[in-house]
Amino acid sequence: MTTHCVLACIDGSNSSPAVCDYSAWASRQLQAPLTLLHVLNHEPSPAQRNLSGNIGLGSREHLLNELADLDEKRAKLMREQGSLLLEAAMERVRQAGATEPASRQRHGALVDTLAELEADIRLLVIGRQGEIGDSLGDHIGTHLKNVIRTMHRPILVTAGEFRPPRSVMLAFDNGPSTRKGVEMIAASPLFRGLPIHLVMVGADTNDAWESVRAAQHQLEQKGFEVQATIRAGDVEKVLLAYEEEQDIDMIVMGAYGHSRVRRFFVGSTTTNILAHARRPLLLLR
Known part of the structure; x- marks a missing residue:
């Protein structure tokens, strides 16, 4: 390859x-x-795997051969x-x-x-x-x-049918995955020329804005147009609502984070967004 x-x-x-x-x-x-x-x-057919110990040998051995032939034909198809x-x-x-x-x-x-x-x-x-x-x-x-x-x-x-991406939302929680996501977007040609929506879900505090502004500045230095926002509420609901409100074409988020997004595939936000987002999701590790 x-x-x-x-x-x-x-x-x-x-x-x-x-x-x-x-x-x-x-x-x-x-x-x-x-x-x-x-x-x-x-995988071999269940019949081939399970019958060998039950039907015995001798007169019924031909049945195993027929099952093997059927399995071979199935594999070829x-x-x-x-x-x-x-x-x-x-x-x-x-x-x-x-x-x-x-x-x-x-x-x-x-x-x-x-x-x-x-x-x-x-x-x-x-x-x-x-x-x-x-x-x-x-x-x-x-x-x-x-x-x-x-x-x-x-x-x-x-998710859904293809639509050429015109806008991207980065779900930002200042964790390792999303900080890496900012670096990746800044350095990669994948989203070159597309506006970036930088969205943090949480309390509207000075510390939160400091991390958001730092990420925004990093992207803007590479020529991206960035719209940054902090919104309170449930992570999944806020991100999906923003996706619909802004007609976002692709969501970028970390598979793991340091916040509520962290519990991956154990009732996690990431799983729910995967299930309900209307547009593709780029997961970062």
């Missing part, structure tokens, strides 16, 4: 078209190569389906302006595959829900939770 690429996770879910479009956008903005990844997490998905995705990202995209198909668990490839990933793009998760409504898929727990790269989680 090409070093320091934008890596897009493709599957048969409703999220994949947006994953293609956002990864192509990110590839252009970062001037980084784009790789599309499809992971086959194939999955590989062919994955290849077709990748072909369609490659065409879509080319039309979206990605130059010389690459594709890979791997076998195994998604999390294990991404952990293996992590050193070469600059940005991971993944859908909020996978194929199974399409029926879960606002719930977050298990695969996504595990990926975010495991990865130490920025993760762009898509």
Whole structure:
């Protein structure tokens, strides 16, 4: 895989078209190569795994052979389906302006595959829900939770259809992740030319404004137009209300923080925003 690429996770879910479009956008903005990844997490059929100790050998051994044949055919169909998905995705990202995209198909668990490839990933793009998760409504898929727990790269989680980003909101709590987020935005071409909304949720104090102004100044020194605000209230409600009020196109926040955002995936704010945000969420570690 090409070093320091934008890596897009493709599957048969409703999220994949947006994953293609956002990864192509990110590839252009970062001037980084784009790789599309499809992971086959194939397991033997339950019948093949469980019947061997129950049906005995001899006259029923042919049943195990038939089950093995069916499992092999199923695996072949999955590989062919994955290849077709990748072909369609490659065409879509080319039309979206990605130059010389690459594709890979791997076998195994998604999390294990991404952990293996992590050193070469600059940005991971993944859908909020996978194929199974399409029926879960606002719930977050298990695969996504595990990926975010495991990865130490920025993760762009898509939501809804693609819309070229015109504005970005950074949820700022002055914790390590969001301070790193300010540095990343300032140094990266990903959001170059876009207005930044710097939003802190908490008490309107001099100390809070001091940290917000420092972050604002850091971004403005790099040429960004920054609108800073501090709002009181529940973190999730305030951020989602601001997203709608300002018609924000992308939210940036830390996967972990030092405030109420810290309890990640244990009734956390981050999980709820992932579930309910109308636009993509860029998570920083």
